[in-house]
Amino acid sequence: AQTVTQSQPEMSVQEAETVTLSCTYDTSESNYYLFWYKQPPSRQMILVIRQEAYKQQNATENRFSVNFQKAAKSFSLKISDSQLGDTAMYFCAFMKHAGGGADGLTFGKGTHLIIQP
């Protein structure tokens, strides 16, 4: 079984600052995917960024980037130039590779990120 740990229940930063959310995971799988999801106060869960474990290059999506350290089983999310709209719950999630992607996500407990004006 996999576990995902997010050690920061809540974080607060000023607008335009850079913030890093931490995530560690434990697995015996060698082929898997990692995701960061965002859940704004309206509750719709949105994918922020994804990383395939076999790729060494860290994924980036505009202001969002990850630091994927496979050996350390670490997958942190960096948000640059933070904006008020980034205020949300952020969940780190793990999925082992399965045929046809047919496997559920294992989530961390989430980090509540608050961007202060």
Added chain:
Amino acid sequence: DVKVTQSSRYLVKRTGEKVFLECVQDMDHENMFWYRQDPGLGLRLIYFSYDVKMKEKGDIPEGYSVSREKKERFSLILESASTNQTSMYLCASSTGTSGRTYEQYFGPGTRLTVT
């Protein structure tokens, strides 16, 4: 854009009632999932389905069942609702196409209260 819809945003039921939560996706996705979300616990997988009439138990299937008669629709059933099933329920879907990263698309959630 992928759209995943859930039949109700809010639902109030009484203990012992049979409850149906419906989920529909419009992207011809093979895989569909049900999670429950509780404060401080994150999201936990209840059941998933990789094809019509196929289902697999997730991490917390006790007290729940599912039905998938059509590809686009996945139902979560609480046979006899109990107060400890008060929660937010999220449905998700993903493609089964080989070579994709299988990201899951989520519905808006159903806040179920059992009294």
